[in-house]
Amino acid sequence: MLNLEYLYELHEQYQDALNAKVAEFTIGDREFHFNSQPAILGVVNLSSDSWYRESVCLSAEQAIRRGITLKAQGADFVDIGAESSLHNAERVEDVRQKSKILPVLEALNQEGVLTSIETYYPEVARECLRVGANIINLTGSQDNKEIYQAVAEFDAGVIICYVQGNNVREVGEFNFGEDPTNLMYDYFAQEIEMATKLGVRKIFVDAGLGFYYKNLQDSSVRIRYQMKTFLKTFRLRKLGFPVCHALPHAFECFGEEVRSAEPFFAVLAALGKTDLFRTHEVPKIKAVLDTLSLF
Secondary structure, three states: OOOHHHHHHHHHHOHHHHOOOOOOOEEOOEEOOOOOOOEEEEEEEOOOOOOOHHHEOOOHHHHHHHHHHHHHHOOOEEEEEOOOOOOOOOOOOHHHHHHHHHHHHHHHHHOOOOEEEEEOOHHHHHHHHHHOOOEEEEOEOOOHHHHHHHHHHOOOEEEEEOOOEOEOOOEOOOOOOOOHHHHHHHHHHHHHHHHHHOOOOEEEEEOOOOOOOHHHOOHHHHHHHHHHHHHOHHHHHHHOOOEEEEOOOOHHHHHHHHHHHHHHHHHHHHHOOOOEEEEOOHHHHHHHHHHHOOO
């Protein structure tokens, strides 16, 4: 049971991390002040396999309209992906990813929408950066050096996702270790060292809570892990860079009200001091964050 006693225990155990400050930087033409104002990353899915139907766009025109709408609803960035992370979804190779993403990216750039591209292919990352992508949402661990080099070359940002595998589509059993947050911290520390040596300065870290590991299919295990990770987000901020979280669905608990799940998790993520919220429900998450800011 989540209660005040648990929150107090977190406070007492990790006091050294509670006041950690993170880097703030400019992306596109906007300055972001993550230590005082979190940001929102809306989602455009170009894969028909994506389970969150409201974010699926089956044509470039539909995707462009959704991207413009998300900005108007309060999204600071729009994340564009051409391949679903579902374990049984169709694999989309780099050439097809580029053909799907580039027309949408070019149009949203013209509309002044800041964009993030979800991929683990270096060639997709480089081409999208050349066309004007602002952030690469890196969902792999195999070709990171090449992607960091491209990000640095274009003075862009990168979201480094925690992946126990070559990429989001090639994961097996999740290793919790004695403390999953410590495992993440060590992974991110190594990646940040590599990225910064290559010239990357605009970095987010992401716990990868939306990835489909085989031993996280049990809803109670998965949801408990996600909730604890949200509340312990502030521990990752000691790395010195803002933390991004993809808000999950918990369909097993919410059922027909599944679109209310992300706002619920957003509260936990905000309590944990999340800096960037990746969501399919931008207006709802904006309302949650605006309400919490009144306290």
